[in-house]
Amino acid sequence: MSHLDDLRLAVGEPHVLTGIDAAPYLTDWRERYSGRALAVVRPGSTDEVAAVVRACAAAGVPIVPQGGNTGLCGGATPDESGHAVVLSLQRLNRVRSIDPDNDTMVVEAGCVLQTVQEAAHGAGRLFPLSLGAEGSCTIGGNLSTNAGGTQVLRYGTMRELTLGLEVVTAQGDVWHGLRGLRKDNTGYDLRDLFIGSEGTLGIITAATLKLYPLPVARCTALLALASIEDAIGMLSRARHDFGASLTGFELMSGDCLASVVRCFPQQRLPFEGEAAALPWYALLELSDSESETHARERFETVLGEAIESGCVKDAVIAGSVAQSNALWHLRESIPLAEKALGKAIKHDVSIPVSRMTDFVRDTNHALQQAFPGIRNVVFGHLGDGNLHYNVAPGEGWTDASLLARQDDVFALVHDSVHAVGGSISAEHGVGQLKRDALVRYKEPVELALMRSVKQALDPLGIMNPGKVLAVTSR
Numbered sequence: 396m397s398h399l400d401d402l403r404l405a406v407g408e409p410h411v412l413t414g415i416d417a418a419p420y421l422t423d424w425r426e427r428y429s430g431r432a433l434a435v436v437r438p439g440s441t442d443e444v445a446a447v448v449r450a451c452a453a454a455g456v457p458i459v460p461q462g463g464n465t466g467l468c469g470g471a472t473p474d475e476s477g478h479a480v481v482l483s484l485q486r487l488n489r490v491r492s493i494d495p496d497n498d499t500m501v502v503e504a505g506c507v508l509q510t511v512q513e514a515a516h517g518a519g520r521l522f523p524l525s526l527g528a529e530g531s532c533t534i535g536g537n538l539s540t541n542a543g544g545t546q547v548l549r550y551g552t553m554r555e556l557t558l559g560l561e562v563v564t565a566q567g568d569v570w571h572g573l574r575g576l577r578k579d580n581t582g583y584d585l586r587d588l589f590i591g592s593e594g595t596l597g598i599i600t601a602a603t604l605k606l607y608p609l610p611v612a613r614c615t616a617l618l619a620l621a622s623i624e625d626a627i628g629m630l631s632r633a634r635h636d637f638g639a640s641l642t643g644f645e646l647m648s649g650d651c652l653a654s655v656v657r658c659f660p661q662q663r664l665p666f667e668g669e670a671a672a673l674p675w676y677a678l679l680e681l682s683d684s685e686s687e688t689h690a691r692e693r694f695e696t697v698l699g700e701a702i703e704s705g706c707v708k709d710a711v712i713a714g715s716v717a718q719s720n721a722l723w724h725l726r727e728s729i730p731l732a733e734k735a736l737g738k739a740i741k742h743d744v745s746i747p748v749s750r751m752t753d754f755v756r757d758t759n760h761a762l763q764q765a766f767p768g769i770r771n772v773v774f775g776h777l778g779d780g781n782l783h784y785n786v787a788p789g790e791g792w793t794d795a796s797l798l799a800r801q802d803d804v805f806a807l808v809h810d811s812v813h814a815v816g817g818s819i820s821a822e823h824g825v826g827q828l829k830r831d832a833l834v835r836y837k838e839p840v841e842l843a844l845m846r847s848v849k850q851a852l853d854p855l856g857i858m859n860p861g862k863v864l865a866v867t868s869r
């Protein structure tokens with residue numbers, strides 16, 4: 396029997412895709428990576444995932460796990476050899492249970508994030524992870540990249556939102572770790588090892604997630620700012636004055652919003668005159684336990700003082716849920732506008748907030764010196780010190796001429812991040828995009844420990860090879 400026959404036996408013939416049917420799974424969301432695969436396999440249960448892994452382990456066939464394929468580092472795309480199997484988790488999409496008293500829910504890895512948010516809402520609870528791709532990314536992908544998004548400031552990343560996991564190991568065994576405990580000190584934390592491992596250690600098939608009370612009301616404000624220093628000043632003011640009610644603080648450069656309005660003319664910036672042409676904007680969200688009116692009044696007081704002190708040039712407070720959604724839509728459209736306008740070089744970096752001003756000023760300057768005319772496309776989750784510090788073709792550049800210099804741009808930006816004590820991957824992971832850069836910035840001891848973990852959990856090297864760590868010869 397061939398390996399393909401084994402896979403058909405494991406999941407049923409209709410769920411082993413080849414040829415044209417497999418094509419949508421072989422290119423990443425940004426269309427930066429394309430690969431080939433022996434087949435795309437779509438198991439419908441944990442046992443079927445385990446059977447697929449056992450068959451692949453026996454045949455020495457690499458496995459590339461895939462959720463919604465919205466990742467931004469090429470982690471879910473196979474290489475060009477055509478030897479690997481893409482294992483799509485999309486059919487594992489059941490909400491298994493919700494326990495409102497324990498504030499937890501158990502969901503399968505292929506559940507789309509938005510479906511999970513809606514199921515929690517239906518039970519009168521909040522599952523707070525929120526990001527632009529939430530209509531198509533999956534919980535398994537969110538876990539495997541330790542996704543962040545817009546609510547990290549208040550609720551933390553996916554790691555902090557997870558209590559337990561069910562995992563199929565690289566040998567095809569099932570680890571039943573779906574605990575719903577907030578305290579459990581019984582040895583090494585395997586859960587945290589699998590979260591953020593980008594499919595290189597095993598396959599996550601289900602998770603126990605934390606739930607929170609639903610806020611009574613949410614209110615959003617858009618602020619116009621003259622400088623990044625002012626944005627940071629406003630962040631500390633907002634943290635102090637709003638405390639735990641501050642659930643979002645997003646930074647966007649004026650150029651980013653101009654691109655959104657250019658690409659999507661139905662959207663508009665709600666400012667006029669000088670405030671419509673400032674270099675920075677911030678989107679703030681308050682979650683209130685009293686009412687929308689209460690949230691709006693709190694915004695009015697704090698933003699009124701900030702305008703008086705000169706820290707904020709102008710502000711618009713949403714007067715309704717529809718207006719709040721329109722403001723969020725501006726923010727969420729930035730990656731789409733960026734994609735529509737060409738091929739940017741993306742840096743998803745984490746910087747201590749206290750070093751942010753120096754980082755942006757010095758790196759902008761160094762980039763202009765080295766690559767005159769390039770455009771900076773800067774936005775991100777300022778409340779978490781996370782910037783999407785992207786570089787796009789400007790005057791005198793084409794997509795191709797900029798991409799030809801990608802390694803030089805990476806090195807300049809990442810060296811600059813390293814110099815201020817930052818991280819070259821805040822929330823998107825490493826995948827294939829940053830695999831080689833990782834070696835430049837991680838301590839040798841840390842890298843050696845990571846390789847030991849990989850060797851111990853995946854001795855055959857079949858789990859998503861070439862992602863996060865380079866393949867080493869055995």
Ligand SMILES: Cc1cc2nc3c(=O)[nH]c(=O)nc-3n(C[C@H](O)[C@H](O)[C@H](O)COP(=O)(O)OP(=O)(O)OC[C@H]3O[C@@H](n4cnc5c(N)ncnc54)[C@H](O)[C@@H]3O)c2cc1C
Nearest residue numbers: 462463464465466470527533535536537539543544594599
């Ligand atoms: C418009 C847009 C906005 C975005 N905004 C954000 C944002 O604000 N914050 C953020 O963090 N990310 C963001 N992302 C990136 C992306 O959505 C996240 O990384 C998301 O978590 C990926 O989920 P996915 O299901 O699409 O995973 P995929 O892309 O399918 O896979 C991502 C990685 O996880 C592995 N994997 C997937 N499922 C499993 C599994 N069950 N077991 C083991 N490994 C698995 C894959 O092999 C791959 O390495 C954005 C993307 C887009 C397109």
